[in-house]
Amino acid sequence: xxxxxxxxxxxxxxxxxxxxxxxxxxxxxxxxxxxxxxxxxxxxxxxxxxxxxxxxxxxxxxxxxxxxxxxxxxxxxxxxxxxxxxxxxxxxxxxxxxxxxxxxxxxxxxxxxxxxxxxxxxxxxxxxxxxxxxxxxxxxxxxxxxxxxxxxxxxxxxxxxxxxxxxxxxxxxxxxxxxxxxxxxxxxxxxxxxxxxxxx
Ligand SMILES: [Fe+2]
Numbered sequence: 214x215x216x217x218x219x220x221x222x223x224x225x226x227x228x229x230x231x232x233x234x235x236x237x238x239x240x241x242x243x244x245x246x247x248x249x250x251x252x253x254x255x256x257x258x259x260x261x262x263x264x265x266x267x268x269x270x271x272x273x274x275x276x277x278x279x280x281x282x283x284x285x286x287x288x289x290x291x292x293x294x295x296x297x298x299x300x301x302x303x304x305x306x307x308x309x310x311x312x313x314x315x316x317x318x319x320x321x322x323x324x325x326x327x328x329x330x331x332x333x334x335x336x337x338x339x340x341x342x343x344x345x346x347x348x349x350x351x352x353x354x355x356x357x358x359x360x361x362x363x364x365x366x367x368x369x370x371x372x373x374x375x376x377x378x379x380x381x382x383x384x385x386x387x388x389x390x391x392x393x394x395x396x397x398x399x400x401x402x403x404x405x406x407x408x409x410x411x412x413x
Contacts, residue, residue: 214334214345214347214356214358214367214368214369214379214381215367215368215369216358216365216366216367217366217367217368217406217409217410218366218409218410219364219365219366219409219410220409220410220411221408221409221410221411222411223302224302224408224409225364227298227299227301227302228335228337228364230298231295231298231392232337232364232390234294235291235294235295235311236313236337236390241282241313242313242315242388244280244282244315247315247316247317251280251317252317254278254280254319255280255317255318255319255384256384258276258278258279258319258320258321258322258382258384259319259321259322259346259382259383259384261355263321263322264322264348264355264380264382267321267322267323268380272323272324273327274323274324274325274326274327274328275323275325275327276320276321276322276323276382277321277323278319278320278321279318279319279320279321280314280315280317280318280319281312281313281314281315281318281319281320282312282313282314282315283310283311283312283313291311292308292311295308295311295392296308296394299394302405302408302409303396303401303404303405303408304396304397304401305394305395305396306330306394306395306396306397306401307328307330307394307395308392308393308394309325309328309332309393309394309395310391310392310393310394311390311391311392311393312390312391312392312393313388313389313390314343314383314384314385314388314389314390314391315388316385316386316387316388317384317385317386318384318385318388318389319382319383319384319385320382320383320384321382322380322381322382323380323381323382324371324372324378324379324380324381325371325378325379325381326371326372326373326374326378327373328371328395329370329371329372329373329378329395330370330371330395330396331368331369331370331395331396331398331399331401331402332368332369332370332371332393332394332395332396332402333366333367333368333393333394333395333396333402333405333409334366334367334368334369334391334392334393335364335365335366335391335392335393336360336364336365336366336367336389336390336391336392337363337364337389337390337392338360338361338362338363338365338385338387338388338389339362339387339388339389340362340386340387341359341360341361341362341363341387342360342385342386342387343359343360343383343384343385343386343387343389344357344358344359344360344383344384344385345357345358345360345367345381345382345383346358346381346382346383347369347379347380347381347382348379348380348381350372350376350377350378350379350380360385360389366409368402368405368406370399371395
C-alpha cells in the first residue's frame, strides 16, 4: 500500500462532509466498556505471531478478530451516500468498507482476498494515534503506516491468490474510521490518485 497526499480542495470538502454527516454521528460510537483484555487483544491481533498463526489456520479473507463497528445492511444507505458523493470524482466498482473504530479499536491480520482488486483506503483519525500495517506480498516485510490527525489516503492492490494477497491489520488509541473501495482497473485507480493528489 502506498500513502498518497490529499491536496484537492474540493475532495477535502467531500471528506469533511462524510465526516460531519456520517462518521461523527453519536450512534456510530456507542460501544461496550473497554477492558484490559480488549487492549491486550488489540496489540496481539496486530502482531507478527498472530499473522503467522492465522496463515497456518487459514481464513475467509475477513478478519477473525476485531473491535469496530462495520456498517451492515441496515446502514447501507450510508455507504450509498458516500459512494454517490465520491462518484462525482471517480468511478468506483464496489464500496468494500465503512467502518468505525472506537478508542482501542482494531482489526486483526486478514487479507480481503475475497474482494480482490485495485483499492483506495480513506482513513479518518481524531488524534492520529493509530496505524495501518501490512505485509509486502513479495518481500514479506511488515510495514506500518502511522495515522495522521484528520484524513489520509492509501492505494494498493488486494490480491486474490496466496501469492499476491495483501495481509493487513490496523489499531488505534483514538476514534478512527475507514472508508474503502475497489476500482474496475488499475487505470481507474490511477485517475483517482491524480484527482486526490490534485495532479489533474
Ligand atoms: Fe481489510
